Structure formats: structure tokens, C-alpha cells
Amino acid sequence: MNIPLLHPKTSTPHHSQLFLTQIRTCQSMQELKQVHAFLIKTAQNHEPVVATELLRHSATSDFRDIDYALSLFDEMPEPDCFAWNTLIRALAETHDRPLHALLFFCNMVSDGMVEPNRFTFPSVLKACSVLTRLEEGKQVHGLVVKFGFSGDEFVVSNLLRMYVMCGNMEDSHVLFRRSFDGVDYMNKVMRDKRREEGIVVLCNVMVDGYVRVGNLTAARELFDRMHKRSVVSWNAMISGYAQNGYFLEAIELFHRMQMEDLLPNRVTLVSVLPAISRLGAIEMGKWVHLYAERNKIKIDDALGSALVDMYAKCGSIGKAVQVFESLPKSNVITWNAILGGLAMHGKAKDVFDFFARMERSGISPSDVTYIAILSACSHAGLVDKGRSYFNHMVNVGFVPRIEHYGCMVDLLGRAGYLEEAKELILNMPIKSDDVIWKALLGACKVHKNVEIGRRAAEVLMQLAPHDSGAYVAISNIYASSGDWDAVAEVRLMMKDLDIRKDPGCSWIEIDGVIHEFLVEDDSHPSAKEIHSMLEEISNKLNFEGYRPNTTQVLLKMDETHKESVLHYHSEKIAVAFGLISTTPKTPLQIVKNLRICEDCHSSMKLISKIYNRKITIRDRKRFHHFEHGSCSCMDYW
DNA sequence: ATAGGGTTAG
Numbered sequence: 001m002n003i004p005l006l007h008p009k010t011s012t013p014h015h016s017q018l019f020l021t022q023i024r025t026c027q028s029m030q031e032l033k034q035v036h037a038f039l040i041k042t043a044q045n046h047e048p049v050v051a052t053e054l055l056r057h058s059a060t061s062d063f064r065d066i067d068y069a070l071s072l073f074d075e076m077p078e079p080d081c082f083a084w085n086t087l088i089r090a091l092a093e094t095h096d097r098p099l100h101a102l103l104f105f106c107n108m109v110s111d112g113m114v115e116p117n118r119f120t121f122p123s124v125l126k127a128c129s130v131l132t133r134l135e136e137g138k139q140v141h142g143l144v145v146k147f148g149f150s151g152d153e154f155v156v157s158n159l160l161r162m163y164v165m166c167g168n169m170e171d172s173h174v175l176f177r178r179s180f181d182g183v184d185y186m187n188k189v190m191r192d193k194r195r196e197e198g199i200v201v202l203c204n205v206m207v208d209g210y211v212r213v214g215n216l217t218a219a220r221e222l223f224d225r226m227h228k229r230s231v232v233s234w235n236a237m238i239s240g241y242a243q244n245g246y247f248l249e250a251i252e253l254f255h256r257m258q259m260e261d262l263l264p265n266r267v268t269l270v271s272v273l274p275a276i277s278r279l280g281a282i283e284m285g286k287w288v289h290l291y292a293e294r295n296k297i298k299i300d301d302a303l304g305s306a307l308v309d310m311y312a313k314c315g316s317i318g319k320a321v322q323v324f325e326s327l328p329k330s331n332v333i334t335w336n337a338i339l340g341g342l343a344m345h346g347k348a349k350d351v352f353d354f355f356a357r358m359e360r361s362g363i364s365p366s367d368v369t370y371i372a373i374l375s376a377c378s379h380a381g382l383v384d385k386g387r388s389y390f391n392h393m394v395n396v397g398f399v400p401r402i403e404h405y406g407c408m409v410d411l412l413g414r415a416g417y418l419e420e421a422k423e424l425i426l427n428m429p430i431k432s433d434d435v436i437w438k439a440l441l442g443a444c445k446v447h448k449n450v451e452i453g454r455r456a457a458e459v460l461m462q463l464a465p466h467d468s469g470a471y472v473a474i475s476n477i478y479a480s481s482g483d484w485d486a487v488a489e490v491r492l493m494m495k496d497l498d499i500r501k502d503p504g505c506s507w508i509e510i511d512g513v514i515h516e517f518l519v520e521d522d523s524h525p526s527a528k529e530i531h532s533m534l535e536e537i538s539n540k541l542n543f544e545g546y547r548p549n550t551t552q553v554l555l556k557m558d559e560t561h562k563e564s565v566l567h568y569h570s571e572k573i574a575v576a577f578g579l580i581s582t583t584p585k586t587p588l589q590i591v592k593n594l595r596i597c598e599d600c601h602s603s604m605k606l607i608s609k610i611y612n613r614k615i616t617i618r619d620r621k622r623f624h625h626f627e628h629g630s631c632s633c634m635d636y637w
Numbered sequence: 638a639t640a641g642g643g644t645t646a647g
Contacts, residue, residue: 056638060638082638085638085639086638089638089639117639118639119638119639120639121639122639122640123639126640152639153640154639154640155639155640156640157640157641158639158640160640161640161641197640198640200641201640201641202640202641203641204640204641204642205640205641207641207642208641208642230641230642231642232641232642233641233642234642235641235642235643236641236642237642238642239642239643240642265642266643267642267643268642268643269643270642270643270644271642271643271644273643273644274643274644274645301644302643302644303643303644304644305644305645306643306644306645307644308644308645309644309645331644331645332645333644333645334644334645335645336644336645336646337644337645338645339645340645340646341645366645367646368645368646369645369646371645371646371647372645372646374647375646375647378647401647402647403646403647404647405647406647407647408647409647410647435647436647438647439647621647
């Protein structure tokens with residue numbers, strides 16, 4: 001690089017200006033250090049303006065080196081407020097340094113040479129937020145008042161965010177009311193655009209706070225009351241819905257946003273995609289992808305991961321791989337998204353290949369990566385491979401979490417090693433939870449093991465007394481072994497404890513509209529047509545020699561009644577609706593909230609043959625691609 | 638020089 005060759009004695013303010021430009025155009029730490037070295041050599045490193053600029057760049061540029069910045073700071077004889085602020089901000093924003101930022105702020109205050117200003121507090125409060133240090137936050141709040149910055153909107157929004165992030169919604173609300181009233185009044189008097197913007201930010205912080213504590217109702221109420229909303233307001237609400245399982249609401253809001261002429265940005269798309277994925281709404285997902293491309297929204301790793309996940313969860317694993325290949329892939333989440341997608345589709349070999357590629361590319365796997373790999377082994381029945389990946393994971397230093405043990409229980413149990421799966425739960429060094437016992441119970445159901453199944457159900461009923469899962473599963477196990485007395489007993493217990501079966505629910509997207517069906521649902525506008533289609537299907541199935549498998553129904557009832565209940569499982573209703581709403585040969589895609597039952601699985605195989613349709617059903621855990629009378633899972637699921 | 642929203646998971 002070109003360093004101006006100046007003799008120290010000739011250095012003037014004009015030359016300082018030259019150095020500032022030099023510093024600002026540096027592209028790496030190395031270049032910055034060269035300038036620094038030259039400044040030392042020519043005894044200009046204590047020139048205040050230049051020294052501060054050097055500090056700012058080493059602390060805040062993309063190639064920042066905080067420790068180097070700290071050493072520069074130590075060389076300053078009299079650091080000014082700007083220098084303190086720069087370092088506090090840099091420390092607060094560095095992943096493992098926010099505590100350091102707080103200590104630095106304490107030094108600043110006790111040093112007493114300079115007073116904190118309105119730029120100091122936002123960073124300090126940000127540090128308290130990420131550390132969720134309410135006590136320290138309150139002390140800083142005291143200093144905010146003492147130094148007279150409680151009217152500064154940047155300080156206030158950070159103060160509010162500190163209370164929100166510490167989960168203290170009561171104090172948040174008090175502060176919010178007070179500053180809102182104050183700012184609102186000022187707004188009326190001054191008609192100041194920037195004030196208005198400040199109010200929006202305060203509201204956004206509050207909406208986000210309510211979302212964080214899971215109070216979606218309060219979040220939505222505030223959102224609706226806002227006189228003005230920014231794209232961030234919409235994003236906060238949409239992601240809030242999506243993250244809390246209100247997928248239809250998230251999508252509905254996304255639509256409404258466009259009707260109100262607000263342009264979605266990259267974060268909006270990233271926020272709404274998980275909801276689209278969960279509902280399997282491929283048409284909407286494609287639309288989002290196209291929207292990003294048309295509007296020059298950069299498909300970075302975050303948006304890309306969400307798209308990969310969407311295509312995988314919507315059944316288009318090929319498209320998911322295609323999008324994946326076009327991404328920078330610098331992020332472990334991106335790799336996890338494709339690995340999880342491949343696993344879900346039962347493509348175990350691809351999972352291993354992609355995993356090897358990932359390691360070659362220098363991205364370190366995370367614990368989530370191993371969840372994807374283990375679940376791939378589980379779906380493909382690769383017990384030994386799963387065991388060896390589990391050991392590998394431990395050898396490279398991961399402490400297995402309950403999710404990993406869950407995968408192993410699933411893997412062993414599904415493959416028939418029920419005793420070993422049970423022993424694993426009993427001997428693992430961490431506390432078991434309801435999910436892991438459910439995995440074992442599910443395996444007992446597949447292998448019709450009454451003994452271990454009963455044991456698992458008993459534990460489960462204690463761990464999650466109001467969850468219908470254990471009752472439904474054990475009664476199905478009894479039913480498949482023909483023990484109707486035991487079934488009736490479970491049934492009675494459920495009645496006593498007022499436990500109801502989780503309603504099965506399926507979604508199918510036709511022409512971009514999502515239709516939702518519950519068990520025995522007749523609320524759809526086309527209910528009549530659907531019903532006759534169901535009858536037709538049933539007749540054709542019978543004609544093909546199909547006899548329903550009625551053992552998986554909770555109640556013992558007379559055979560005809562049982563059959564009619566089976567016909568009304570939500571995925572069958574969705575298929576019937578799909579068949580009458582689309583042209584011949586159109587593939588059908590259905591998403592179900594529970595796992596598919598044996599009867600539906602075998603009738604879907606036949607339906608795909610009789611009607612010559614590809615039918616894809618995504619159940620709670622994986623994909624089933626039905627075609628020409630068979631399923632991609634090879635009946636192992 | 639300072640504020641608010643995001644992706645993967647048994």
C-alpha cells in the first residue's frame with residue numbers, strides 16, 4: 001500500500017487528513033497495522049484525531065480485532081468520550097465480550113475523566129440485554145436518569161429492550177407507557193417525523209417482548225393499536241406467530257402486509273418461510289422464492305437455509321438440493337437444513353455424502369448436524385451406522401443431548417431392539433423426558449410389544465399426565481394384540497381424567513390456497529362432493545380386495561362403524577378433496593400433524609395405483625411418496 | 638457514531 005512519506009516535522013493538519021483517508025481505505029488488519037507502524041515511526045501516533053480513527057477502525061470494521069483496539073486504547077494518554085464509546089460498543093457487540101463491555105463502562109465512570117454521553121448508554125444497555133443482567137441493567141437505568149438521558153429516544157428504546165430481554169414485562173410496560181405518553185405528546189406538539197419513528201421502534205420492542213414471553217394476544221393487540229407500523233413491526237409479528245406455532249396466522253399477516261402496500265424485505269421472507277414449510281404450502285413457498293429473485297433480495301445463507309428447508313418440507317427435495325448448491329454454504333445452519341431435509345426423505349446415503357462434503361469444506365458440524373444424521377440412520381434402519389456416528393460425535397467432543405438419545409432410542413426401537421432402547425433411556429446420564437419415552441412407545445407399537453409398551457406408557461402418563469399420546473398408543477398396542485378389555489380400561493381412564501385424543505389434522509394446498517381438514521371434518525364448503533368421493537374411493541378399494549385394518553382405532557366398536565371412522569381420517573379427506581379439485585395425474589401433496597396410521601398408509605398405496613397419482617404425505621416425522629401402489633418408506637417408518 | 642425484526646432440531 002501507499003504510505004505517504006512524510007517527515008515528522010512536516011506533519012500538519014493537512015497531513016492528518018491524508019492519514020485519515022489512509023485509515024479509512026484499509027481493507028485488512030494488516031494494512032491498518034502498517035499505517036499504525038508508520039505513525040509510531042514518525043511519532044504521530046498520539047495525534048488525537050488520527051489515533052481515534054485508528055481505534056474506531058480496528059474496533060468496528062468488518063476485519064476488526066478487538067484486542068488490538070484495546071491495546072490502542074491503552075496507549076492513549078487521555079482517551080476522550082468517543083474512544084470509550086467506541087470500545088464499549090465493540091465489546092458489547094462481540095459474542096463473548098459483553099461482560100467486558102460492562103466492566104469497561106464501570107472503569108469509564110469511576111475514572112471520572114470523561115462523562116458518559118447519550119451514545120454511551122445504548123451500548124451499555126445492549127450488553128445488559130444479551131447478558132440478561134436485570135440488576136446491572138437497573139443500576140445503569142439509575143445512571144441514565146442521573147446523567148439526564150431519560151428523554152433520549154435511543155437510550156429509552158435500549159432501556160426498554162433491556163427490560164424486555166430480561167423478561168421483566170411489568171417494568172417494561174411501565175416504562176413503555178411513560179415514554180409513549182411523553183413522546184406521543186411531543187409528537188402532537190412538534191409534528192416531528194423522527195419522533196414518530198421513535199414511537200414505532202418502542203412499540204416494536206414491546207411487540208417483540210410479548211412474543212418472547214409467549215403472549216401472542218398482547219403482542220397482536222399492541223400491533224393492531226399502532227397508528228403507524230414499519231416493516232420491522234410486521235416482521236416481529238409474523239416471526240412471533242411462526243415461532244409459536246401459529247402458522248396460518250403468520251401467513252395471513254404476510255398476505256395482509258402486501259395488501260397494505262408494505263414491501264416485504266429479506267427478514268420478512270426468512271420469518272414467514274418456516275410457517276410455509278410447516279404447512280407444506282409449496283405454491284406460496286415458490287412465490288416467496290420468485291419474489292426474492294425478482295426484487296433483487298439477496299439470497300444469503302439465512303434466506304437460503306429457510307428456502308432449502310421449505311422445499312424439503314414441501315416435498316421437493318430435488319429443488320432443495322438445487323437451491324442449496326447455489327448458496328455460499330458458509331454457515332452450519334445451511335448444511336443442517338439440507339441434511340435434515342435429506343434425512344426426512346429417507347435419503348440416508350445422500351446425508352452421509354453431504355456430511356463428508358461439509359467436513360471437507362471446513363464447516364464444523366454442530367449438535368443439530370448429528371440430530372439430522374442420526375435421524376437419517378433411524379429412517380433407513382441403519383443401526384450400526386447410527387451407533388458409529390453416535391460414538392464419533394462423542395469422540396469429537398460433543399456431549400449428547402436428550403435429542404441425540406432420542407434419535408438413538410428411535411433408531412434402536414424401530415429396528416426392533418426394544419430392550420436395548422429401554423436400557424439406553426434408563427442408563428443415560430441425563431434426565432429422560434416425555435418425548436424420549438414416546439419414541440420408545442412408538443417403537444413398541446410398531447413391534448406390538450405389550451410388555452415394554454406398558455412400561456413406557458406408565459412412565460409417560462406420569463411425566464405428561466394430560467398428554468393423550470400415551471393413552472392412545474397403549475390402547476392401540478392392546479388393540480393390535482386383541483386385548484379389548486385392556487382397551488376399554490384405558491378408554492375409561494381417559495374419560496375419568498378428561499383426556500381427549502389430539503385431533504388429527506391435514507392440509508392440502510390447491511391453487512395456492514391452503515385447505516385444512518380435521519378428523520371427520522364436514523365443515524368444508526365442498527363437503528358433499530368430498531363425501532361422495534370418499535365413498536367412491538372406499539368402493540374401489542374394496543373392489544381391489546382391500547380390507548381395512550381396524551386395529552389402530554381407539555374404541556372397540558362394531559366393524560362397520562370402525563370402517564367409517566377410518567374413512568374420515570383427515571389425510572383421506574384431504575386426498576378425496578385433492579382428487580376432485582385437480583386434473584388427472586396432478587400429484588397431490590398433503591401435510592399431516594400426526595403420524596400416518598397403518599390403515600391410511602396401506603390405502604394410500606392403493607389409491608396411488610387406482611387413480612394413477614403420485615401422492616406425497618408428510619407426516620409428523622417424515623415423507624411418504626406413494627406411487628404405483630408402493631411407498632418410498634418401504635413400509636418402514 | 639448511537640434504536641427495532643431472521644434460518645436448522647428427537
